[in-house]
Amino acid sequence: MDAATPAPLDPTDGPPAGERRSSLRQYQVQLLERMQAAKSGAAAGVRELGVVIAGRHYLLDLTQIGEIVTPQPVSPVPLARPWYLGLANIRGDLTGVIDLARYQGQPGAVAGTSAATSAERRLITFSPKLGFNCALLADRVLGLRTSSEMQAVAVPGAGAPAWAAHQFDDGEDRRWTLLDLAQLVREPRFALVGF
Known part of the structure; x- marks a missing residue:
C-alpha cells in the first residue's frame, strides 16, 4: 500500500454499530417528543x-x-416569478423553494452573501397539512423562541399582509415578525409562480 492510498477503516474505531443505532434512535425519539410537546402546547410556551x-x-x-x-x-x-427559486429534491420529493424577501419585493436572500452565511442557510419545509410542497430559504436558523415572552408591537397602518401582521420586540431590541404560513399559502399571489 503506497502513501497516497488511504488506510482501510478499522471496524473497531468508534462505538460499535449497535450502539450508534441505539444513540440515533434515542435522539430521534427525544426530538419527536419535543416536537409533539411543542405542537400540543406542553413545551412551556415554546411554539416558534x-x-x-x-x-x-x-x-x-x-x-x-x-x-x-x-x-x-x-x-x-x-417562466417562474423571481421569488420562486425552483425545485429541490428533498428526501425524494420535489419541493418548491421560495425566497420570501423577493416575494415581498425586497432584494433576494441569495444576492450578496458570503460563504460564511451560505454555510448557515437552511430550507424550512412547510407542514404537509398546509397542502403546499414548499420550503422557505432562510439565511440562518436561530432556534426556539417564545413570542409570549416578547412585547407585542402594533403594526403601523394596514400595509402588512395577514400572514405577517403580528410583530414583537424581544429584550435585545430585535423586531420579530410572526410568519403565518397558513395565511401565506391562502394568498392568491402565492399560488401564481409562473408568468
Missing part, C-alpha cells in the same frame, strides 16, 4: 422557530413547518 431571512427576524409556528434541511441544489423553473 426563530429564523433570519434577508436580514429580518421571523418566527415560524412549529405546527406549520415540516423539517429543517441543508440547502439542496435547486433546478430553476422556466
Whole structure:
C-alpha cells in the first residue's frame, strides 16, 4: 500500500454499530417528543422557530413547518416569478423553494452573501397539512423562541399582509415578525409562480 492510498477503516474505531443505532434512535425519539410537546402546547410556551431571512427576524409556528434541511441544489423553473427559486429534491420529493424577501419585493436572500452565511442557510419545509410542497430559504436558523415572552408591537397602518401582521420586540431590541404560513399559502399571489 503506497502513501497516497488511504488506510482501510478499522471496524473497531468508534462505538460499535449497535450502539450508534441505539444513540440515533434515542435522539430521534427525544426530538419527536419535543416536537409533539411543542405542537400540543406542553413545551412551556415554546411554539416558534426563530429564523433570519434577508436580514429580518421571523418566527415560524412549529405546527406549520415540516423539517429543517441543508440547502439542496435547486433546478430553476422556466417562466417562474423571481421569488420562486425552483425545485429541490428533498428526501425524494420535489419541493418548491421560495425566497420570501423577493416575494415581498425586497432584494433576494441569495444576492450578496458570503460563504460564511451560505454555510448557515437552511430550507424550512412547510407542514404537509398546509397542502403546499414548499420550503422557505432562510439565511440562518436561530432556534426556539417564545413570542409570549416578547412585547407585542402594533403594526403601523394596514400595509402588512395577514400572514405577517403580528410583530414583537424581544429584550435585545430585535423586531420579530410572526410568519403565518397558513395565511401565506391562502394568498392568491402565492399560488401564481409562473408568468
